[in-house]
Amino acid sequence: MKISNAIRTTVSAALLIATPTLAFAHATLEVKQATLKASYKAVMRIGHGCEGTATLKVRIQVPEGYINVKPMPKAGWKMETVVGKYAKEYATEHVKLTEGVKEVIWTGKLLDAHYDEFVLTGTIDGSVAPNSTMWFPTVQECEKGFNRWIEIPAAGKSPSDYKEPAPGLRVVAPAN
Numbered sequence: 001m002k003i004s005n006a007i008r009t010t011v012s013a014a015l016l017i018a019t020p021t022l023a024f025a026h027a028t029l030e031v032k033q034a035t036l037k038a039s040y041k042a043v044m045r046i047g048h049g050c051e052g053t054a055t056l057k058v059r060i061q062v063p064e065g066y067i068n069v070k071p072m073p074k075a076g077w078k079m080e081t082v083v084g085k086y087a088k089e090y091a092t093e094h095v096k097l098t099e100g101v102k103e104v105i106w107t108g109k110l111l112d113a114h115y116d117e118f119v120l121t122g123t124i125d126g127s128v129a130p131n132s133t134m135w136f137p138t139v140q141e142c143e144k145g146f147n148r149w150i151e152i153p154a155a156g157k158s159p160s161d162y163k164e165p166a167p168g169l170r171v172v173a174p175a176n
Contacts (some may be wrong), residue, residue, distance in 0.1 A: 026164070027138040027149035030117070033170045037126040040066070042136065043119050044167060049112030050142030057141040058106045058118050061150075063134040063169075068092065069101040069122035077108030090125050112142075130173035135166040 030043035042060075049055045062069050067090050073079050082103040090097045101120075110116050128134065137150035151162040159165035 026147060027140060027167055029136065029167045029169055032168065033172060034124050035172055035174050036124055036128055036130060037174060038124055039121065040124050040169070041119065041121045042066075042169070043117050044136065044138060045115060045117050046110060046138075046140060047115045049110065050140065050145040050147055052112050053143035053145070054112055055110040055140050055142050056107065057139075058110075059139040059141075060104050060118060060120065061137040062100075062102050062104070062120070062122075063136060065090075065125045065128040066122045066134060067097055067100055067125050069104075069120050071101070071104040071106075072119035072121070074106055074108065074116075074118070077106045079107075080105045088127075090127070092123075124171055128171050130171060132171050133168045134171055135168050137166045 026047055028045050028047070030045060031041070034040040044058070044060055046055060046058060064087050067086070071079060071081060081101045082105070083099060084102040085099045086097065101122075104118075104120060106118055124134075135152045137148075137152070139150065140147040147164060149164050149166055151159075151165045153159055153161065153165065159168060
């Protein structure tokens with residue numbers, strides 16, 4: 001069967017576009033933009049293990065301003081949370097918050113040949129600067145080694161400038 005040049009060109013272009021995404025698809029957020037004062041479901045995707053070995057632990061640091069965080073348990077995984085003081089007090093409709101979940105840790109086994117998702121839900125506080133990025137530093141511990149997706153870009157840099165960038169969430173103002 002002959003493949004037309006137009007189809008070959010389209011397929012080649014699609015592969016070129018997808019390749020950088022796949023190359024950097026290590027620890028990523030499913031939805032990369034959220035609105036101030038709104039609920040946000042953070043779905044962290046872990047796309048591979050370390051050096052060909054299984055992932056045994058995933059640790060996600062909760063950024064300041066992401067409040068009322070509740071992690072989703074995963075079947076077959078042990079989950080724990082680290083609770084601590086917020087840098088400031090946050091006022092919600094019902095209560096003032098001075099502490100909350102600062103880190104979530106899942107322990108289990110994810111084979112290198114598979115990917116999985118680790119879920120948190122919470123609220124983006126209205127005090128977060130619009131058009132800013134919240135970073136979710138994530139550490140992946142494996143049978144052999146680890147990946148530390150914790151690099152936060154310096155001013156004028158982008159996540160692609162780093163080997164192990166932290167997953168970022170763009171925060172936008174509510175639509176009027």
